[in-house]
Amino acid sequence: MQNLPTTLPAWLSLLEQRHFKEIDMGLDRVAAVKNRMGIQFSCPVIMVAGTNGKGSTCAMLEAILMQAGYRVGLYSKPHFLDFNERARINGENVVDAEFIAAFDRVEAARDDVSLTYFEFTTLAICDLLAKAPLDVVILEVGLGGRLDAVNVIDADVSVVTSIDIDHTDYLGDTREKIGFEKAGIFRPGRTAICGDPVPPQSLIDHATSIGADLWLFGRDFNYNGDKQQWNYGGRSQRRNSLGYPSLRGANQLLNAAAVLAALESLKDVLPVGAQEVRTGLVMVDLPGRFQVMPGRPVVVLDVAHNPHAAATLAQNMDNMGFHAYTYAVFGSMLDKDIDGVIAQLKDKIDHWCVTDLPLPRAASAGQLEQRLLDTGVVPDTEHSVQTFQNPEEAYHYAMSKAGENDRIVVFGSFLTVAGVMRARRSAMHT
Incomplete structure (x- = not known):
């Protein structure tokens, strides 16, 4: 051996x-x-x-x-x-x-x-x-x-x-x-x-x-x-x-x-x-399942990556009370029903920060941007779609733009949530 x-x-x-x-x-x-x-x-x-x-x-x-x-x-x-x-x-x-x-x-x-x-x-x-x-x-x-x-x-x-x-x-x-x-x-x-x-x-x-x-x-x-x-x-x-x-x-x-x-x-x-x-x-405690992090703006981590889970996430978001704007950090595998996920959440999200993920079978940020535009997301003064190379960059951008009465919802692949968890962990240690 x-x-x-x-x-x-x-x-x-x-x-x-x-x-x-x-x-x-x-x-x-x-x-x-x-x-x-x-x-x-x-x-x-x-x-x-x-x-x-x-x-x-x-x-x-x-x-x-x-x-x-x-x-x-x-x-x-x-x-x-x-x-x-x-x-x-x-x-x-x-x-x-x-x-x-x-x-x-x-x-x-x-x-x-x-x-x-x-x-x-x-x-x-x-x-x-x-x-x-x-x-x-x-x-x-x-x-x-x-x-x-x-x-x-x-x-x-x-x-x-x-x-x-x-x-x-x-x-x-x-x-x-x-x-x-x-x-x-x-x-x-x-x-x-x-x-x-x-x-x-x-x-x-x-x-x-x-x-x-x-x-x-x-x-x-x-x-x-x-x-x-x-x-x-x-x-x-x-x-x-x-x-x-x-x-x-x-x-x-x-x-x-x-x-x-x-x-x-x-x-x-x-x-x-x-x-x-x-x-x-x-x-009971479970990371990444509608996990609401302490602090402002509110950050929610959720590994919703199919329409069924996205519908549940949408329902949970509705129960959270008022937030002026909602930012999304979203990354997904290409073999998922991406349009089905977007359909459940597009009316809940104002600003999309879509990201590449470090796996060959992931959808690229560009592909996610195109899916959003194709499903009727129209960028204007109140709505936007931005692309990023990794979840950490997408999260830092959302944090820089969000006010304290806004919220950031991180969802999609486990890798999306893990990237943001890493970004938060390194921010705590710096």
């Missing part, structure tokens, strides 16, 4: 260059290496897929289970600033040395099997979580479900949060096709939860055909509430007088209800008390 990298950045750099395709669907290669490594979990595993809401659902599960005193492992992605964000044990990011050791183990086991960056890092993180003394593990699916590398693990409880049109090149161009892909994380005889209030028939049919124990929103679990509090009702458990999750946004009660359904299904092995649910929901 050649000399392996000895630092985490060197390892990640090697993995980025190694496999010929960034996304290479199929589980055969990953499953072969997983079996060689003998990766097995000795505690319950909760797997979460969905178009939107995966991160919020995982964060709520983690917060509630930690409040209940359990040792919790979490795999989530992508990361904003540090790769270490992808694996957490008891709320703390895993340190470099543990990642390096896990990467070494994958490298030793893979032999001549070629793995993508995502496959290699998924195996490493699953291996280090499987070796840690944990009571429960939460795994967030990357893309789709059926063919995602995370799906080589058999989950005890599988949650599908929402199903909408995204990643059409890989998952299909209808909710029925995408629903089938998401349902691929369900397992025979095990709990399968769907938090989408209008589940595609393909998801229901697949769960039925494999004999999964399907929990549907509105049939097996539900919520109701007023402005002060809300209640959850499941198959055999009620939770009353709950506070709203600290994560802001219109869909968070749907996500929270699916979380409580998952916990209800595990109540014999991982009992959780009412106060632990309440505290967990209030304590």
Whole structure:
């Protein structure tokens, strides 16, 4: 074996260059290496897929289970600033040395099997979580479900949060096709939860055909509430007088209800008390999901990158109160429904700062500018479209123009939000 990298950045750099395709669907290669490594979990595993809401659902599960005193492992992605964000044990990011050791183990086991960056890092993180003394593990699916590398693990409880049109090149161009892909994380005889209030028939049919124990929103679990509090009702458990999750946004009660359904299904092995649910929901924290930063002008960070998420962002913006002008820092991948995203937000934004992103499959700022003009955004004294080479430049420009009663909304790709997070972090350190 050649000399392996000895630092985490060197390892990640090697993995980025190694496999010929960034996304290479199929589980055969990953499953072969997983079996060689003998990766097995000795505690319950909760797997979460969905178009939107995966991160919020995982964060709520983690917060509630930690409040209940359990040792919790979490795999989530992508990361904003540090790769270490992808694996957490008891709320703390895993340190470099543990990642390096896990990467070494994958490298030793893979032999001549070629793995993508995502496959290699998924195996490493699953291996280090499987070796840690944990009571429960939460795994967030990357893309789709059926063919995602995370799906080589058999989950005890599988949650599908929402199903909408995204990643059409890989998952299909209808909710029925995408629903089938998401349902691929369900397992025979095990709990399968769907938090989408209008589940595609393909998801229901697949769960039925494999004999999964399907929990549907509105049939097996539900919520109701007023402005002060809300209640959850499941198959055999009620939770009353709950506070709203600290994560802001219109869909968070749907996500929270699916979380409580998952916990209800595990109540014999991982009992959780009412106060632990309440505290967990209030304590939960998730960067980049309608995250309103302190200070003036108001800055909102949101990874909305498809029409479904953009509609939610628009609704949340409407609930924020009056702002004289709204500036947008927007960058997107080219394969997204960019026109659909713009359509949801164009009436809410006065000044667009569109940006290039550091990936070959990103839309250029020039392409985004053209899409805005084509969809009827007309620059005048009150409206503008400016192009920038990176999110940091776009953000600094918006900050220089915005008054203290204005707001800046940063959205689109994770890379857009990460760039602005970096700019804010470096500004704090200068």
